Amino acid sequence: MAFDNHFPNSRPSVYILGDTTMLGQVPHLLPSNEICYCDKEGLLLDDSNPVGIIEEAFTMSFDTLKGSVNGNADRDYLREFEYYWGDSVENFRVISLLGDLPTPRIVKLGSNKNIKLIGETEEVIDDFYKKTENLEEQLEFSEVLFIPLTNSYGISFQEKWDTKKLYNVIFQNIRLHNRILEYLKSNPEIQVYVTIPNGEDNRVHFCVEFEKAKNGKHPLIDKSNSTVLREIIVDRADVDYLLPRGGASREMRDKNVSIVGCGAIGSIVAMELAKMGVMNLSFIDHDKLSRANIYRHVLGNSSGIGKYKVEGLKEKIEADLPLTDITIYPKTFQETVNESPDLFASADLIIDATGIPNTSFQILDFTYNQRLNTPILHSWLEPIGIGGHVVTSNLNSIGCYRCLYSYSEDGQFYNKASFAAPGQTFSKSMFGCVNMFTPFSSVDATKTAILTVELAKKLLTGEETKSSLESWKGESGEFLKHGYKFSDRYSNLTLQELKDFKYEFANKTCSTCLIREA
């Protein structure tokens, strides 16, 4: 048993010393003779009981070996495939954009001295390459035979795999024997890419290079000559593999979301939607990133002061999440729709994060004039950390952004959802020095963005179909210190009540809703 410096806050490693040939090669016993008796992730060790940890580590190791010898070895090998696959000296890797494709086919390998990329077509590979690597160097393309197995019989690692073993694994587990044999015969140099079902709604991917073909025969079918394989580890970068890990539901993939306003809220919303797996995004904002923005915008100094926010955001998201497809419009909303009246034609959701009421009116009126039923999610922020709001328009129930506007008793035109009492002004100059005090902080924008993204997800999945108004409520101290007054909505409603009333904001005399209803 071996301990590192962190014990008892890390688990000890357990090895078998001496000869293990008696056991043969069994799952959970690594080539180094270490026993994988439990996962390293998700462990909780009682650090007050080191002796207990040692005792249990021994017991668990022994039970693991016993289970390995007696149990379903194939299943265990598959589960731990990544432990066994790959050359222990040299790490040969390939980045794969292939998902869990169903039938055998020829796919492409693009490579240069820095990178190897496998994808369905040269275009897909090129696109990914350009988004992720800032390299001028061209890729050279070759073909790879993609073979998805239908079963997983005979997967074991009692000995290192050679061409004979691989041949057996492949041809035991496929249906189209002849087509694959024919293809190997006519392409003796081709690499092979295999996927195996692991029984858990997932597949194991690996790739193989062969020694040079002799006698013009592909090594895999050259029965006279069994040779060692070059085991290549596959780094999966395909949606099937990446998206579920980020909590993204697969239905997000095909969704198309337009974001108007890529400021503090819009930029976080954009980033989070991309991470959620929304692959088609378009951004509309004419603003450029200024130095004053960097403390509350996703884009910081390194993104380039003076660059259009939409441009910087596209670069950042595509570099981080290369599967995302982003269209940008570095113009005002009105200019954008004048030039591209079909802007929202394919949008499943429009997010209005402008925080400018009159732009919000324009967006709402534009969808109305175009007879679009695309839901709009408006989100905006209160000053000095007192809260933020989201409201939806264009859903199947009455209630929209315009419903929120009314006249106060003294004739002020104001937003009824507001947490600040009507008739007060908030701007930077109110606080003395220019830019000394920002009326909201990055945290406030982030909270509002979270509210926005959560509702966006519900709208995109169809979990929410009614118009709603949701708000988060912040601290009161700083606001009161400046002598401002809260609205009744802030003062009189608890968080629970704000939630309870979320469907009740509709104004029965709202001009937009009345016309839509009719």
Add this chain to the structure above:
Amino acid sequence: MAELQKQFRKFEENIRLSDIDDNKPLRDKRDLLIKELKEWGKKNEKPGFDWFNQGSYHMSTGIKPMEGDDYDIDVAIVYDINIDDYEDPTEVKKWVRDALKRNNREVEILTPCVRVQYREKGEPKNHVDFAVYGKELNWNNDERSKQISKGREFSSFDNRVWEESEPKRLRELIKDEMFQSDKELGGQKRTQFRRNVRYLKRWKDNNFSSNGNQRPTGIAMTAICHEWFKPLVSKDWEGNIVEKDLESLLNVVRTAVANNCGLNVKLPVIPHNDLFEKLKESDHNEENYKKKLKELKKTLEVAWNEPDPHEASKILRKVFGEDFPVPEKKETAKKTAYSAITTSSSSG
């Protein structure tokens, strides 16, 4: 259905007797009388006493009297005595009478209290009622209960008694038992309760003569509200507190009408006495009261169904009198000047 809450609130403002602004002359008289009672007690070596307001002053349900009505202030005088030492309860009342009696002052021992009556041009103007209490002590000589001295000076022996009474209990009952939690608009519900009591009190002052026993008492109106009041206060999504006084009053009156017009209602605290005892002595008075309560119900219903606030308020005036405000007709109402430019208060 007209929106009449503003009118009801204004009505209540018009009739509410505020401890701070109104009734100062009578309060000054009360203070003077108490001062005299204290001095007399010292001089004559009588036991000490505590005093507090009781009745509508204590309950915060007082209303301004009608023009020409005799009105009062109720004061509790609690002597620090063991009632076991005073077989005749009127002995203690006589102290109060003797202390306050002057040549030009009318002081009289009544069954429940000692009354100091003030007159203007011979007509009763207002009075101060002193309810006089002693204490019942337990084995440890601590106060177990307050006992009110009942009976007149020359009542028969059987009618001169100490009777257990809880003068402060009714307020607590309404405050603590009816709407416990301030978090659930408890404060607003209690004030709506008080407004209901005031509306009913003004109704009875406006509809019954103070002569004889035709007019039901204020405490009877309070007890009816206590029995059947259901708060109608809620919040809307904008955080506005929405009060529905008309509906809540209509609910009380309807339920009362359905329950013998509330004539069986007792004081909800000890001694649980019959609050309509005097009124019921005359069949005519009883019938008249029932008829008018039914009229009130009908009027409230008609007003509730009237869509125009101007018309609805005029209808309500018939039962509540001139203090109920009538808003201008919609067409003649002043238009608010709406502002078109509002400086921004939010941000993206």
